[in-house]
Amino acid sequence: MSVGIDVGGTFTDIVFFDGRVFSHTKTMKTSEFIKYHDLIERYSNAVFAIAGWIRGGKILKTPNIPEFEVKMFEGKMIENDANCFAIYAHHVTGYSNIFAVTLGTGIGAAIIADSELYRGNGLASEIGHAFVGGEESCVCGGVGHLETFFSGWAIKRKFGRELSRKELLRLDGFRILCAEVAKAVLILDPEAIVFGGRISATLEPGDFMPVYSYLPPEFRPEIKVIKDPLAVAKGAAILAGER
Numbered sequence: 001m002s003v004g005i006d007v008g009g010t011f012t013d014i015v016f017f018d019g020r021v022f023s024h025t026k027t028m029k030t031s032e033f034i035k036y037h038d039l040i041e042r043y044s045n046a047v048f049a050i051a052g053w054i055r056g057g058k059i060l061k062t063p064n065i066p067e068f069e070v071k072m073f074e075g076k077m078i079e080n081d082a083n084c085f086a087i088y089a090h091h092v093t094g095y096s097n098i099f100a101v102t103l104g105t106g107i108g109a110a111i112i113a114d115s116e117l118y119r120g121n122g123l124a125s126e127i128g129h130a131f132v133g134g135e136e137s138c139v140c141g142g143v144g145h146l147e148t149f150f151s152g153w154a155i156k157r158k159f160g161r162e163l164s165r166k167e168l169l170r171l172d173g174f175r176i177l178c179a180e181v182a183k184a185v186l187i188l189d190p191e192a193i194v195f196g197g198r199i200s201a202t203l204e205p206g207d208f209m210p211v212y213s214y215l216p217p218e219f220r221p222e223i224k225v226i227k228d229p230l231a232v233a234k235g236a237a238i239l240a241g242e243r
């Protein structure tokens with residue numbers, strides 16, 4: 001039985017996987033989870049999906065998890081959360097080449113190339129921190145990044161609440177997101193773009209058609225949305241089974 005634990009910006013999910021079936025055991029607030037050091041020790045064989053920048057097995061930064069303690073995960077198997085989502089997207093869609101995008105507290109992205117996770121030097125496809133303009137400060141310390149236009153934290157900062165599907169689609173930030181995703185498609189030529197995360201769960205594949213409008217007609221990757229809130233934890237559990 002392998003274990004995947006999604007340590008998200010807001011909630012932590014724990015999922016078991018026996019190679020065939022997933023079972024969900026627990027969801028708790030991340031602020032609570034990171035206080036229970038023995039809980040982390042109990043699942044020492046788990047893959048921990050972290051909403052953070054990971055290079056060479058080291059967590060460099062967790063812009064979207066306040067009070068995160070890098071030390072707690074030393075010696076543990078860790079993986080970027082969007083990478084775990086991409087593993088799950090590969091598992092359920094079967095596509096060999098995928099550009100995966102998670103829209104939640106922040107924006108994550110990941111690449112499946114020839115059925116393998118592509119990490120580059122660790123931080124491949126951090127498109128949430130691409131400079132797109134403006135002077136708004138980003139949680140990473142930068143300015144004018146994509147996340148300042150379209151992310152859970154930016155929407156909360158600007159509107160003080162979550163937005164409906166209609167409201168999201170009217171945001172300038174949504175078009176900017178689609179344009180950035182289109183740039184990634186030109187680089188990767190994936191068979192599919194798969195969206196996940198809390199914000200994507202309120203949207204439909206057809207809502208992402210603006211991506212096509214920024215691309216030559218030869219580029220028409222399938223657009224899919226995975227609405228499973230445990231997708232990241234499941235991807236982590238698949239990885240734990242492989243390690």
Ligand SMILES: [Zn+2]
Pocket residue numbers: 128129138139140141142143145147
């Ligand atoms: Zn940033």
